[in-house]
Amino acid sequence: MHLCVGLALALLCAVSLFVGVGELSAGRLFGDPEQMRLMLVSRLPRTLAAVLAGAGLAIAGLVMQTLARNRFVEPATAGTAQSAEFGILLGVLVFPAASLAMKSLLASLAALAGTLVFLVIARRLPPQQPFLVPLVGLVYGGVVGAMVTFIAWRADLLQMIAVWTQGEFSGVLRGRYELLWIAAALVILAWWVADRLTIMSLGEQVSVGLGLDYRRMLLLGLAIVSVISAVTVVVIGNIPFVGLVVPAVVARLAGDNLRGALPLVGVCGAGLVLACDILGRVLRYPYEIPVGTVLGVVGAVIFLWLLARQTPHG
Amino acid sequence: MIEIERVSLQLQGAQILHDISLTLPKGGVTALVGPNGAGKSSLLSLIARLSPLQTGSIRIDGMPVDATPGSVLARRIAILRQDNAVASRLRVAELVGFGRFPHSRGRLDAKERALVAEAIARFDLTDLADRYLDTLSGGQRQRALVAMAYCQGTDYLMLDEPLNNLDMRYGRELMGTLRRLADGDGRSILIVLHDINHAAAYADRIVAMRCGRVVAVGTAAEIIDADLLERVFGFRMRVESIGGRRVVLHHR
Numbered sequence: 274m275h276l277c278v279g280l281a282l283a284l285l286c287a288v289s290l291f292v293g294v295g296e297l298s299a300g301r302l303f304g305d306p307e308q309m310r311l312m313l314v315s316r317l318p319r320t321l322a323a324v325l326a327g328a329g330l331a332i333a334g335l336v337m338q339t340l341a342r343n344r345f346v347e348p349a350t351a352g353t354a355q356s357a358e359f360g361i362l363l364g365v366l367v368f369p370a371a372s373l374a375m376k377s378l379l380a381s382l383a384a385l386a387g388t389l390v391f392l393v394i395a396r397r398l399p400p401q402q403p404f405l406v407p408l409v410g411l412v413y414g415g416v417v418g419a420m421v422t423f424i425a426w427r428a429d430l431l432q433m434i435a436v437w438t439q440g441e442f443s444g445v446l447r448g449r450y451e452l453l454w455i456a457a458a459l460v461i462l463a464w465w466v467a468d469r470l471t472i473m474s475l476g477e478q479v480s481v482g483l484g485l486d487y488r489r490m491l492l493l494g495l496a497i498v499s500v501i502s503a504v505t506v507v508v509i510g511n512i513p514f515v516g517l518v519v520p521a522v523v524a525r526l527a528g529d530n531l532r533g534a535l536p537l538v539g540v541c542g543a544g545l546v547l548a549c550d551i552l553g554r555v556l557r558y559p560y561e562i563p564v565g566t567v568l569g570v571v572g573a574v575i576f577l578w579l580l581a582r583q584t585p586h587g
Numbered sequence: 588m589i590e591i592e593r594v595s596l597q598l599q600g601a602q603i604l605h606d607i608s609l610t611l612p613k614g615g616v617t618a619l620v621g622p623n624g625a626g627k628s629s630l631l632s633l634i635a636r637l638s639p640l641q642t643g644s645i646r647i648d649g650m651p652v653d654a655t656p657g658s659v660l661a662r663r664i665a666i667l668r669q670d671n672a673v674a675s676r677l678r679v680a681e682l683v684g685f686g687r688f689p690h691s692r693g694r695l696d697a698k699e700r701a702l703v704a705e706a707i708a709r710f711d712l713t714d715l716a717d718r719y720l721d722t723l724s725g726g727q728r729q730r731a732l733v734a735m736a737y738c739q740g741t742d743y744l745m746l747d748e749p750l751n752n753l754d755m756r757y758g759r760e761l762m763g764t765l766r767r768l769a770d771g772d773g774r775s776i777l778i779v780l781h782d783i784n785h786a787a788a789y790a791d792r793i794v795a796m797r798c799g800r801v802v803a804v805g806t807a808a809e810i811i812d813a814d815l816l817e818r819v820f821g822f823r824m825r826v827e828s829i830g831g832r833r834v835v836l837h838h839r
């Protein structure tokens with residue numbers, strides 16, 4: 274299965290490199306400097322950005338679900354992404370000259386605080402009602418998002434925040450996406466601590482029983498979720514559903530042992546985002562539909578399918 | 588040796604444990620008995636540092652449980668709690684393998700894998716090793732959880748009502764296994780039991796609790812006594828001697 278998924282992603286990458294406004298053909302690529310430039314400045318960065326953001330978001334979703342011990346939450350809707358937007362907005366208002374990296378830092382800190390608050394709320398909810406957690410997450414994300422919109426409206430920045438609330442790859446060029454490599458580094462970190470994360474999914478007491486420093490791991494997990502989400506929001510904008518449906522589908526097939534599931538989740542997340550971006554490029558060619566919109570539709574369909582297939586015995 | 592000194596516990600304003608002092612020597616099987624709500628699980632959680640100590644002190648082989656690093660304790664004590672809602676989709680072999688985490692930190696080499704396989708075989712889980720936990724019956728899942736605690740390979744093994752969901756045969760096998768671990772490997776077993784006859788048949792010592800206090804500590808011969816049991820459980824039961832063993836007829 275791993276091999277098939279990997280091949281599918283490679284295929285998608287190849288398609289992504291050669292689809293879009295501006296003809297590119299593999300045959301002329303190495304003879305024509307103009308073509309090479311288009312490839313290196315635009316297509317390759319765009320493809321890499323989609324792969325990095327997709328893998329990162331899917332794994333951020335997986336880690337968040339592990340921490341919340343609930344399969345129906347994801348950073349994009351449960352307040353993490355909205356808190357990140359809040360952080361960027363504050364950055365823009367307080368330090369207008371801040372660089373992209375500086376904004377990412379502010380976004381990450383805000384996302385960390387916002388996610389922590391959500392987890393604290395989530396832990397107080399009765400475990401017998403698993404659907405309460407995502408519902409509360411939606412409300413919480415909605416409230417934070419509304420706050421962002423309100424402040425932006427008062428500061429006359431509505432146009433600007435649209436860039437972060439609606440994820441799209443059309444603006445990705447060389448020099449403007451490299452921060453996403455941070456997400457890649459965090460994905461590797463998540464893989465490094467995969468066993469610990471799986472143990473955490475068994476609950477705090479089991480973790481303590483096995484000698485895990487539960488609080489430190491919780492913070493590390495939070496940092497992984499928050500920074501990946503924040504960097505993606507800063508560079509691409511919010512992309513919903515990847516963090517939700519990819520881990521859910523993979524858990525069905527490969528179980529919850531993160532050591533095995535994590536690579537699969539990463540590759541599938543990358544593939545899903547890339548596929549949706551390609552779809553967005555070709556659907557109304559030569560115009561583009563933002564990847565966030567495409568994923569909103571595709572993701573919702575997959576999610577509904579998952580809900581419908583939910584059987585009492587998993 | 589487990590030394591419990593002047594331990595009290597208060598939860599939400601209610602006094603759960605009252606000034607408990609108790610010393611359990613190393614080795615052997617110790618059964619903790621008492622009615623529902625007596626505080627058995629609470630005491631076990633404190634000993635296994637799963638809940639924070641409020642007053643008093645608990646030391647295991649001289650190590651204070653509240654001041655010793657968790658990773659060190661995890662190589663000395665293993666605990667199976669009473670309520671284990673495992674929501675994760677893990678295979679039996681994976682779950683049991685996580686019992687080795689304190690030693691392997693996640694890297695299962697050949698030696699570790701052999702230990703996991705031994706634990707799986709010991710609890711008759713070989714045919715179920717590749718099954719997801721959420722597809723098992725209650726008793727099968729309970730055996731997997733016991734195997735995980737056993738697999739941790741610690742000197743002290745604490746089990747809170749491990750006979751839950753087990754049928755008579757597996758219940759008896761588990762008690763026999765624990766007995767052998769104590770006799771053969773010199774492990775110390777601390778086990779919460781509701782079946783007083785299992786406690787009488789397998790335990791070296793029985794600790795009887797009621798309303799957050801230790802009412803009596805002693806061998807089966809000392810504890811299995813109609814008057815004492817009435818004081819602990821609050822009702823009269825017949826105690827008979829069958830083939831030299833004391834048997835409590837508690838069911839009617």
Ligand SMILES: Nc1ncnc2c1ncn2[C@@H]1O[C@H](COP(=O)(O)OP(=O)(O)OP(=O)(O)O)[C@@H](O)[C@H]1O
Nearest residue numbers: 598599601603622623624625626627628629630669
């Ligand atoms: N989190 C809590 N908050 C308040 N009271 C609690 C809490 N946990 C347990 N208790 C109370 O503490 C007392 C002892 O509980 P404990 O679980 O230790 O009993 P137990 O002897 O293990 O009982 P059982 O045989 O039913 O498992 C009970 O009266 C219980 O209601």
Ligand SMILES: [Mg+2]
Nearest residue numbers: 627628629669
């Ligand atoms: Mg109990």
